[in-house]
Amino acid sequence: xxxxxxxxxxxxxxxxxxxxxxxxxxxxxxxxxxxxxxxxxxxxxxxxxxxxxxxxxxxxxxxxxxxxxxxxxxxxxxxxxxxxxxxxxxxxxx
Amino acid sequence: xxxxxxxxxxxxxxxxxxxxxxxxxxxxxxxxxxxxxxxxxxxxxxxxxxxxxxxxxxxxxxxxxxxxxxxxxxxxxxxxxxxxxxxxxxxxxxxxxxxxxxxxxxxxxxxxxxxxxxxxxxxxxxxxxxxxxxxxxxxxxxxxxxxxxxxxxxxxxxxxxxxxxxxxxxxxxxxxxxxxxxxxxxxxxxxxxxxxxxxxxxxxxxxxxxxxxxxxxxxxxxxxxxxxxxxxxxxxxxxxxxxxxxxxxxxxxxxxxxxxxxxxxxxxxxxxxxxxxxxxxxxxxxxxxxxxxxxxxxxxx
Numbered sequence: 001x002x003x004x005x006x007x008x009x010x011x012x013x014x015x016x017x018x019x020x021x022x023x024x025x026x027x028x029x030x031x032x033x034x035x036x037x038x039x040x041x042x043x044x045x046x047x048x049x050x051x052x053x054x055x056x057x058x059x060x061x062x063x064x065x066x067x068x069x070x071x072x073x074x075x076x077x078x079x080x081x082x083x084x085x086x087x088x089x090x091x092x093x094x
Numbered sequence: 095x096x097x098x099x100x101x102x103x104x105x106x107x108x109x110x111x112x113x114x115x116x117x118x119x120x121x122x123x124x125x126x127x128x129x130x131x132x133x134x135x136x137x138x139x140x141x142x143x144x145x146x147x148x149x150x151x152x153x154x155x156x157x158x159x160x161x162x163x164x165x166x167x168x169x170x171x172x173x174x175x176x177x178x179x180x181x182x183x184x185x186x187x188x189x190x191x192x193x194x195x196x197x198x199x200x201x202x203x204x205x206x207x208x209x210x211x212x213x214x215x216x217x218x219x220x221x222x223x224x225x226x227x228x229x230x231x232x233x234x235x236x237x238x239x240x241x242x243x244x245x246x247x248x249x250x251x252x253x254x255x256x257x258x259x260x261x262x263x264x265x266x267x268x269x270x271x272x273x274x275x276x277x278x279x280x281x282x283x284x285x286x287x288x289x290x291x292x293x294x295x296x297x298x299x300x301x302x303x304x305x306x307x308x309x310x311x312x313x314x315x316x317x318x319x320x321x322x323x324x325x326x327x328x329x330x331x332x333x334x335x336x337x338x339x340x341x342x343x344x345x346x347x348x349x350x351x352x353x354x355x356x357x358x359x360x361x362x363x364x365x366x367x368x369x370x371x372x373x374x375x376x377x378x379x380x381x382x383x384x385x386x387x388x389x390x391x392x393x394x395x
Contacts, residue, residue, distance in 0.1 A: 015152045021156060026113035046101065046102075052283075055114070075119030076317040
C-alpha cells in the first residue's frame with residue numbers, strides 16, 4: 001500500500017513559520033532616504049498618520065504616534081497627510 | 095457589527111506588522127493592514143500569485159492571521175474549499191478572505207471567481223486593483239484604464255495614446271451574479287471598513303474592489319499614495335458605490351466632479367497623453383458617472 005511506502009512525517013522538514021508577525025524584527029530602515037519626525041506640540045492626535053501607514057510602523061499610544069524606525073521605509077505618507085504639520089521629515093544620515 | 099463613523103472609531107489593534115518586502119508607500123499592503131483590523135486574527139487569507147504573495151516569505155511573515163499561497167487561477171475555488179472544510183470542522187465563525195490582484199480577478203482567475211459567486215459561497219473576495227500586472231513589471235490587464243502607458247502598451251509615434259482599450263466594468267459583472275459588490279478606496283478607510291464589516295456579516299458571497307495605488311507602476315512619489323487615491327474618487331475615475339441584489343447605492347455623491355487632468359498629471363504613466371486622449375477619457379468618466387447618478391437607489395443590473 002502506498003501509505004506504507006511513504007510514511008507521513010507531519011510538518012517536520014517543511015518550512016513552517018511558527019511565529020505570527022515575525023517580520024516586525026526585520027530591519028527595513030536602510031530603505032529610507034528621509035525619516036519622519038514627530039512634533040508633539042503641534043499634534044492633535046487625529047490618528048491620520050497611524051491609519052495611513054502602509055507598514056504599520058506607527059504605533060498608537062495615549063501620547064500620540066510612536067514611530068518604529070525598524071519598520072519605517074520612509075514613504076512619508078504620514079508627513080504628507082498630517083493636517084497640522086506635526087509630522088516633518090529629516091534627511092537620513094544628516 | 096457597529097458601523098464606524100470616523101477615523102477615531104477604527105480599532106487600534108493591528109494584525110499586520112512592518113518588515114515586509116512591499117514597496118515604500120504600497121497601496122495594497124495598506125489595504126491588507128486596514129482589512130485585518132476588521133477581520134481579526136480568526137481569518138484565513140487566500141492569495142493569488144501577485145505582489146502580495148511576497149508578504150509572507152519564509153522565514154518571516156508580517157501577518158498575525160493564516161495565509162494560503164495559491165496559483166493565480168484558482169483563489170476563489172481554494173476559498174470555497176476552505177469554507178466548506180471549516181464548516182464541517184465546526185469553525186463556521188472563521189473568515190475566509192481572498193486577497194487577489196486585478197490580473198487574477200479580471201483575467202486569469204475569473205472562471206473560478208464567477209463559479210464561487212454564482213454558488214454564493216460564504217467568502218469575502220477583495221481585489222486590490224492596481225490596474226495592471228504590477229508584480230511582473232506593469233503589463234496591460236483588462237483593468238488598465240484608457241490612456242495609461244504600460245510595458246505592453248507603450249506610447250510611441252504610431253500610438254500616442256498608450257492603452258486604447260477601455261477597462262472592464264467588473265462591478266457590473268459581479269453585481270449581475272446577484273452578490274454584494276462594492277468599490278472602496280484607501281483614502282476613505284471608514285467607508286472601506288464599513289463595507290468589509292457588512293460583507294463579514296453577510297451569509298453569502300461578497301466582492302470588494304479596492305483601488306490599490308501602485309507607486310512603482312503608476313510612477314509617482316510614494317508620499318502621494320493617499321492624495322492620488324482621493325483624487326481618483328473626486329475625479330470620477332474610481333466612484334464609490336455598492337450593488338446588492340442588483341440595486342445600486344452611490345456612497346460618495348458629488349455635485350460636480352473635478353477634471354480628470356488633476357489626477358493624470360500626478361502620475362508618470364499618463365505623462366505625454368495627448369489632449370484628445372484626455373478628452374476621450376473625460377468623456378468615458380462622464381458617461382459612467384451619469385449612468386451611476388441615473389440608476390442610484392434603483393435597479394442597476
